[in-house]
């Protein structure tokens with residue numbers, strides 16, 4: 001039952017005596033369902049004061065309602081809507097007759113973009129491609145830091161504040177990206193956002209206010225495409241192969257059209273997991289310089305590279321101001337923190353911060369202060385080491401179990417980094433039949449067609465391993481094996 005004392009408003013158009021108008025207003029709200037049986041009504045003194053009438057007027061209204069059986073009083077202080085209402089008269093037409101907000105708007109509305117619902121039935125193993133293990137999130141340390149921040153800096157954290165992000169977090173992220181990712185970032189080069197999705201949205205709007213073309217990977221991250229589209233960009237998809245984005249195709253596109261930006265996932269291409277080759281990196285940076293292209297680099301799971309030499313972001317080799325680097329703590333820590341960041345030349349950071357003011361004004365500064373403390377204290381570095389070790393073990397367990405169970409039906413390279421395997425469905429034209437059979441067997445796999453710009457299915461599946469324990473992964477592999485053999 002609601003803990004709110006309902007507001008009672010008078011019908012200004014009525015010419016009936018005041019007490020009757022108060023009673024009418026309450027019965028109307030009971031009839032339309034706004035006041036439910038048992039709901040507490042305001043005390044007579046309070047209601048009289050709110051409506052600016054004499055208390056006796058309210059008492060007369062309540063008395064009339066009580067006599068008709070609409071309300072009941074246990075004591076002078078507790079007047080409620082009757083638990084069992086008198087027989088309801090047929091509701092009249094018009095506003096008073098509506099029991100609830102209409103299902104649809106009365107005005108025209110265009111189609112809404114698709115929302116990806118993330119719910120699966122009980123017992124189904126969901127192999128989401130980018131889900132981290134929340135069981136190892138440093139809950140205690142985070143809760144302590146959050147509480148400490150609120151207690152010691154409430155007037156700073158709960159007020160309207162900077163759209164750039166908490167200064168301590170900007171500093172901590174600048175140090176982290178400089179040390180680990182080679183970016184030479186200063187705090188003023190950082191904008192803290194609500195996840196990388198907000199970063200993508202802000203960058204897209206900054207670039208495509210007046211339209212323009214953006215190139216993307218033909219197999220890629222649909223939420224980014226949605227942000228570019230919403231900002232007014234025209235999207236051209238370019239091929240992806242075992243070396244990542246086809247940079248020669250981008251060059252050819254630039255010959256034909258005025259391309260303003262390119263969106264890439266060079267570290268672990270989404271969804272195929274391949275790393276953009278060194279030659280293509282150089283070519284892309286050179287092309288960006290020559291054509292004044294904006295390179296939007298989405299480095300969503302940087303920490304999780306298991307083999308080979310560390311690969312630094314494109315942004316670390318950019319001395320011209322071509323690359324806008326977008327990263328997130330969704331994979332490193334947890335998606336629910338909604339914390340991402342942009343690293344870019346200061347002029348762009350200022351531009352994005354100004355725009356952000358009109359979107360959500362500022363981030364959750366308490367969360368940001370807590371995260372800054374966890375980074376400074378080394379908790380995040382320790383967590384990153386632990387998560388990397390955990391996911392490496394899971395990758396190996398899953399890759400081996402899948403190879404045993406699915407045999408030749410699913411072919412894959414053991415990914416050198418990231419949180420998912422990209423497997424080819426052998427002998428098939430697409431992935432949908434396998435994905436459907438897998439769900440029958442109790443494994444949810446994201447639809448491949450949602451990762452393909454042309455919306456057409458391909459014979460590949462992206463199988464996330466980071467968020468499931470080794471035992472669950474073995475079971476998932478058994479189920480996938482059965483699904484694959486049933487084909």
Ligand SMILES: Cc1ncc(COP(=O)(O)O)c(C=O)c1O
Nearest residue numbers: 130195196197221270300328330
């Ligand atoms: C390519 C890519 N970019 C970014 C993200 C993270 O988005 P966010 O930071 O909004 O949680 C994901 C998560 O799935 C992703 O796959």
